[in-house]
Amino acid sequence: MAESVEAAEAVDTGTAPGARLALRSTRVVTPEGIRPALVTVAGGRIAGVLPYDTVPPPDIPLEDVGDDAVLPGLVDTHVHVNDPGRTEWEGFRAATRAAAAGGVTTLIDMPLNSRPPTTTVEHLRVKQAVARPAVHVDTGFWGGAIPGNTADLRPLHDAGVFGFKCFLSPSGVEEFPELDRERLARAMAAIGGFGGLLIVHAEDPRELAEGPSGGRYTDFLASRPRAAENAAVETLVALARELGDRAPRVHVLHLSSADALPLIARAKADGVRITAETCPHFLTLTAEEVPDGATEFKCCPPIREAANQDALWAGLADGTIDCVVSDHSPCTGDLKTADFGSAWGGISSLQLGLSAVWTEARRRGHGIDDVARWMAAGPALLAGLDRKGAIEPGRDADFAVLATDETFTVDPARLHHRNPVTAYAGRTLGGVVRSTWLRGARIATDGTPAGPTGRLLERNN
Structure with missing residues (x-):
């Protein structure tokens, strides 16, 4: 039976009512293993890793990636x-x-x-x-x-x-x-x-x-x-x-x-x-x-x-x-x-x-x-x-969504690093990165990055 985010808060105090994203997958990779889950995000951090059938409030955008794996x-x-x-x-x-x-x-x-x-x-x-x-x-x-x-x-x-x-x-x-x-x-x-x-x-x-x-x-x-x-x-x-x-x-x-x-x-x-x-x-x-x-x-x-x-x-x-x-x-x-x-x-x-x-x-x-x-x-x-x-409460909401069963052939012209030279040219690889998320914001979709939104990090920050 589905439960609401508000109900889940009674057992998962990491979930905040102000969460601004909910990400659902049948395969979320957590430190405890792979499981179906709904991951909620507030303030750029992971607020909760909740049961898969949790229903987020209507004001929280839901991204359902189906069977694609959600990795940190x-x-x-x-x-x-x-x-x-x-x-x-x-x-x-x-x-x-x-x-x-x-x-x-x-x-x-x-x-x-x-x-x-x-x-x-x-x-x-x-x-x-x-x-x-x-x-x-x-x-x-x-x-x-x-x-x-x-x-x-x-x-x-x-x-x-x-x-x-x-x-x-x-x-x-x-x-x-x-x-x-x-x-x-x-x-x-x-x-x-x-x-x-x-x-x-x-x-x-x-x-x-x-x-x-x-x-x-x-x-x-x-x-x-x-x-x-x-x-x-x-x-x-x-x-x-x-x-x-x-x-x-x-x-x-x-x-x-x-x-x-x-x-x-x-x-x-x-x-x-x-x-x-x-x-x-x-x-x-x-x-x-x-x-x-x-x-x-x-x-x-x-x-x-x-x-x-x-x-x-x-x-x-x-x-x-x-x-x-x-x-x-x-x-x-x-x-x-x-x-x-x-x-x-x-x-x-x-x-x-x-x-x-x-x-x-x-x-x-x-x-x-x-x-x-x-x-x-x-x-x-x-x-x-x-x-x-x-992927656990308190960490930055950084995710890679991977279609693990799909394949692609490496075309150097489609790579984003400056010079199209790679030892993998022409190789068929498994696993297509569908999207990448940084602190709860999507920064790439199907191999196409968005604008620069990264931050400079220092030790212990």
């Missing part, structure tokens, strides 16, 4: 926007349009590839000024840890960055140098001193070979072996153990070597505060299928073999890997030459990540609730975004 808006904590300075590669307006079209409602921008990089408070303010009028989704910022800026880390933390990225091998841009072991230890001690988070591009340069010239993917893959990632993770764990209680939280970015999973699992079991992410391209693409000369597949660390991919999925299933994020790292088409040695390394997938991961997750027997945990709840937890990542 995705949180992508690994996006290279490149703006300002390399805006021809990407920009806040284009990147966040792509995010909205793909069900991503929150992203955090990486500190490099922009000029200036986010390595001082002054540079952060420059980037925020460029982003503020342009963003379609809520947007935060990572700071950078590079040689010589240890004194800038605490001020950046106080200014609201969510943590600090560093490289252990060359980043590919001269304005963002890598840290050697001594400088890494110094940065870890400084960041641990104020309770911060260090996120790390973990490849040991001693294990990397000179980038090969030519178009053979096997040569490029051999130049960046699993041993480079494994050794870098070993270094991070060892330094964290040495620092003990003074160590910061440490997060391994874009893990592609499954060989490192046992080391991460042991460190976690021993109480080391370390987490790890992987990316859609590592979970859905394999080295065996990369054609020679197809540098749209080039990224660092690289896409590895199918057996390695199977082990990454096992690491997701058992919780060793904490989240899945895009590492969206675009460039202009001319930089994707047919030479794996000179081509820019980066995969553009911000708009496609949800569908790509869902396609492969479903094939492997995982549910859409697993995908929401990996791509919304996990990244939100990493960054401390307490109001994001879940």
